Amino acid sequence: MELELIRLPNGVRVALDPMPGLGTAALGVWQRVGARWEPAEQNGIAHLFEHMAFKGAGARDARQFAEAIENVGGVMNAATGYERTAYYARIVAENAPFALDLIADILFAPHWAPDDLEKEKGVVAQERGEAFDVPDDRVFELHQSALYPGQPLGRPVLGSDESLANVSVETLRAFHDAHMTPDRMVISIAGAFDRNALLDRVHARFAELKPRPPQSCAPAHATAGRASEVRKLEQTHLVFSWPAPPAGSDALIAARLLSEVFGGGMSSRLFQEVREERGLVYAIDSFLDAVEDDGRLCVYAGCSAKTAREVAVIVRDQLALLAEKGPHADELARAKAVARAQILMGLEAPSARAEARAAQVFQRDRLIPFDEIRAKLEAVTAEQLQAIARAALAGPAAAAAIGPKAGHGALDAFQAHS
Numbered sequence: 001m002e003l004e005l006i007r008l009p010n011g012v013r014v015a016l017d018p019m020p021g022l023g024t025a026a027l028g029v030w031q032r033v034g035a036r037w038e039p040a041e042q043n044g045i046a047h048l049f050e051h052m053a054f055k056g057a058g059a060r061d062a063r064q065f066a067e068a069i070e071n072v073g074g075v076m077n078a079a080t081g082y083e084r085t086a087y088y089a090r091i092v093a094e095n096a097p098f099a100l101d102l103i104a105d106i107l108f109a110p111h112w113a114p115d116d117l118e119k120e121k122g123v124v125a126q127e128r129g130e131a132f133d134v135p136d137d138r139v140f141e142l143h144q145s146a147l148y149p150g151q152p153l154g155r156p157v158l159g160s161d162e163s164l165a166n167v168s169v170e171t172l173r174a175f176h177d178a179h180m181t182p183d184r185m186v187i188s189i190a191g192a193f194d195r196n197a198l199l200d201r202v203h204a205r206f207a208e209l210k211p212r213p214p215q216s217c218a219p220a221h222a223t224a225g226r227a228s229e230v231r232k233l234e235q236t237h238l239v240f241s242w243p244a245p246p247a248g249s250d251a252l253i254a255a256r257l258l259s260e261v262f263g264g265g266m267s268s269r270l271f272q273e274v275r276e277e278r279g280l281v282y283a284i285d286s287f288l289d290a291v292e293d294d295g296r297l298c299v300y301a302g303c304s305a306k307t308a309r310e311v312a313v314i315v316r317d318q319l320a321l322l323a324e325k326g327p328h329a330d331e332l333a334r335a336k337a338v339a340r341a342q343i344l345m346g347l348e349a350p351s352a353r354a355e356a357r358a359a360q361v362f363q364r365d366r367l368i369p370f371d372e373i374r375a376k377l378e379a380v381t382a383e384q385l386q387a388i389a390r391a392a393l394a395g396p397a398a399a400a401a402i403g404p405k406a407g408h409g410a411l412d413a414f415q416a417h418s
Contacts, residue, residue, distance in 0.1 A: 001016065001018040001195055002018070003016070003017055003018075003367050003369065004016040004367075005361065005366060005367050006199070008182065008202070008203070008206065008207050009207070010182040010206075010207060010208075010209055010210070010211060011181075011182035011183040011185075011211060012182040012185050012186075012187065012202075012206045012207070012209060013185070013186050013187070013361050013365075014186075014187045014188075014199070014202055015186060015187070015188040015189070015354075015357040015358060015360075015361055015367055016189060016193075016195060016198075017188070017189065017190040017191075017353055017354065017357050017367070018190075018191070018192070018193070018195075019190060019191050019192065019350060019353070022093075022191045022192040022350065023092060023093055023192055024090060024091065024092050024093060024191050024192060024350065025090075025091055025092075025093055025096045025189055025190065025191030025192055025193045025350060026088065026089070026090050026091075026189070026190050026191055026350035026351040026353070026354040027088065027089055027091070027096055027099060027100060027103075027187070027188065027189035027190075027191075027193075027198075027354060028086050028087055028088025028089065028103065028187075028188060028189075028354060028355075028358070029086070029087050029088075029100075029103050029104075029107065029185060029186070029187050029188075030084050030085070030086045030185070030186045030187075030188065030355075030358040030362070031084060031085045031086075031179065031180075031184055031185055032083065032084060032184035032185075032362060033046060033083075033084070033085050033179040033184060033215075034046050034080055034081050034082045034083045034084055034085055034157070035047070035080070035081070035082045035152055035153075035155060035156075035157045036082050036083055036152045036153060036217040036218075036291075037152070037179060037215055037217050038152060038155075040152075040155070040163070041163060041166075042159075042163060042164075042167060042171065042175070043152075043155045043156070043159045043160065043163040043164075044124065044156070044157070044158055044159015044160065044163050044164050045159065045163075045164070045167055045171065045172070045175055046080050046085060046157070046175070047080040047124065047157050047158055047159065048117075048120060048121065048124055048159065048164060048167060048172070049080075049085075049172055049175060049176065050078045050079070050080045050085055050087075051120045051123065051124060052110060052112060052116065052117065052120055052172065053078055053087060053106045053110060054066070054076075054078075054106075055110070055111050055112070055113070055116045055120070056110075056111035057102070057105035057106045057109050057110050057111055058102075058105030058109045059105075060105070061111065062111070062116075065102070065105075068102060069089065069091075069099065069102060072091065072092070072095045072098065073091075073092060073095075074089055074090060074091040074092070074095060074099055075089065075090050075091075076088070076089040076099065076102065076103075077089075078106075080157060081157065082152070082153055082157065082291060083291055083292060084358075084362070086355070086358075087103045087106055087107070088103075088351070088354070088355075089102070089103065090350070090351060093191070093192035093193050093194070094194070096189060096193040096194070096197075096198055097194070097197045097198050097200070097201040100187070100189075100198065100201050100202065100205070101201055101205065104201075104205035104206065107180065108180075108205070108209075110176075112169045112172055112173070113169070114168070114169055117167070117168070117169060117172070121164055121165075121167070124158060124159070124164065125161060127158060128156075128158045128159075128160070131158065135231060135233055135235075135237045135402050135403065136237050136300070136302060138229070138237075138402055139229075139237040139238070139239050139300075139400050139401065139402045140239055140300075140400075141156055142227040142228070142229060142239075142400040142401075142402060143227065143239040143241065143298075143398060143399070143400035144156075145225075145227055146223075146225030146226050146227035146398050146399070146400055147222050147223065147225055147241065147296070147398040148220060148221065148222065148223070149223060149225055151218060151220070151221060152217060152218065153220055153291065153294075177212075178212070178215060179215060180209070180212075181209070181211060181212045181214075181215075182206070182209045182210075182211055183211065183214070184215075185206070185209070186358045186361045186362060187202060187206065188354045188355070188357045188358040188361070189354060190350040190351075190353035190354040190357065191350035191353075191354075219293055220291060220293050220294035222243065222294055222296070222395070222396050222398070223396055223398065224396035224397055224398060224415070225396075225398050226398065226399045226400065226411050226415065227400045227401075228400065228401045228402065228408045228411060229401075229402045230403075230404070230405045230408070231402055231403055231404070232404070233402070233403045233404060234304075235282070235302045235303060235304060235305075235403055236302070236303055236304065236305045236308040236401055236402070236403035236404060236406075236407025236408070236410065237300075237301075237302050237401065237402045237403055238299075238300070238301045238302075238303070238308060238311065238312065238399070238400070238401050238407075238410055239298060239299070239300050239399065239400045239401075240298070240299045240301075240312065240315055240316075240397065240398070240399050240414055241289075241296040241297060241298040241299070241397065241398050241399075242296065242297050242319070242392035242393060242395060242396075242397050243294075243295065243296065243297070243391065243392055243394075243395035243396065244288055244289075244290065244295035244296050244297040244388065244392060245290065245295045245388070246290055246291060246292060246293050246294050246295045247290040247291060247292055247295065247359075247363050248292070248363035248364060249290075249295070251384070251388060252288070252290065252295070253339075253373075253376050253377055253380055254380045254384040254385055254388055255288055255295070255297065255388050256288055256339060257332065257335040257336065257339060257377075257380055257385055258297070258322065258327075258385040258388050258389060259286045259287055259288050259297060260334075260335035260338055260339065261322065261327045261331045261332065261334075261335050261385065262286045262297070262299075262318065262319060262322060262389075263284060263285050263286030263287075263299055264285065264286060264287070264335070264338065265338060267334060268285075268286070269318050269321075269322070269331075270284050270285070270286060270299065270314075270315065270318055271284060271285070273314060273318060274301070274311060274314055274315070278310075278314075280303055280307040280310060280311050280314075281301050281302060281303040281307070281311060282302050282303070283300070283301065283302045284299065284300070284301040284302075284303075284311075284315075285299070285300055286298060286299045286300075287300075292363075296398075297319075297388075297392050299315050301315070303407075304407070305403060305404040305405075305406040305407030306406065306407075308401070308403075308406075308407035308408075308409065308410035309407075309409045309410050309412075309413040310413075311410060312399075312410040312411070312413040312414035313413050313414070315414070316414055319389055319392065319393060320393060322385070322386065322389040323386060323389035323390040323392070323393050325386070326382040326383060326385060326386035326389075327382050327385050327386070329382070332380075332382050332385065336377055336378065336380070339377055340374065340377065343370065343373060343374070343377075347370060397414070397415065399411045399414050399415060
């Protein structure tokens, strides 16, 4: 078998990625639906919908459903983000069609009882509480709200007690019906599987899904916002960000290399300058966060309140230096080596590979061979990284802080230099 993308007549797409030598598979169904498609008064409904998935489906109640996947040694889970919801499983090869059947039951025949819904609202409230209690999680939520104020992307995926209070079974059903469309659905499997048996199950469960009018979401509009929260903590937690290419952009590979040079590892500029040379932080790193129509180059740092302002200035200055002079040849070569290794490690992990294939279908409507990705990676130049750094500095920079009040001066220092 070879890498293959199959399109059902109704628009459902199926990514098949065989991995010779394995005895297991990772598979799932990814939907193009998440917090971006929620009305403000129902913020968190996509995540709550995902939570309700395991309350029983098809002919099985919740306990029977859990036992069904574990009886064959499999594991199943789900995740909700701003733009996608995924239901996925890891299973031995011969049981892949069975796992897909269970996921289809979740999607098409869920059990939604009012009592279960109220219980799950309580579980989600606990999840929100846990996220609030972890400052290096909470600071990212603050950053998101500052970056996209008054927009779905600026609201928390987990919602709030108020926004979920009036969600009923009927509300869930309406959300389900509006977004359960074949054009927004990708089935992806990587590893060992029987192609014919799997496709038989795909056709049996997904081929009759009816198209519906397309749903749209408001375009992302990033702002130079800031948000802060005073807490009695030992550290100040900081997030800074600048514009970067959106998901699916041809410039994304170069942007990832820039992030690696900037703050991606122990040899990166930020780690060496801020931690190793000056000892100002315990943790600092940069990363890309991309959605369909927007992207951000982000930096997270955890430091003492008294050093936070200095950290903010150095972070901004290091990006400015990359914009002015670009990366050194050895930095670019090292970043490419790291990227190649990460791609190869992902190729050896069925779960990562299945998720990557689903993303490729959503972003490019095709599957991309590793050799093509590697060729694009090798072709990236220092000038391209420099151009992305310059574009980042020319756009709106956002920042967030959580911790002692004395550390919040970092936001003033950062924005004064932006």
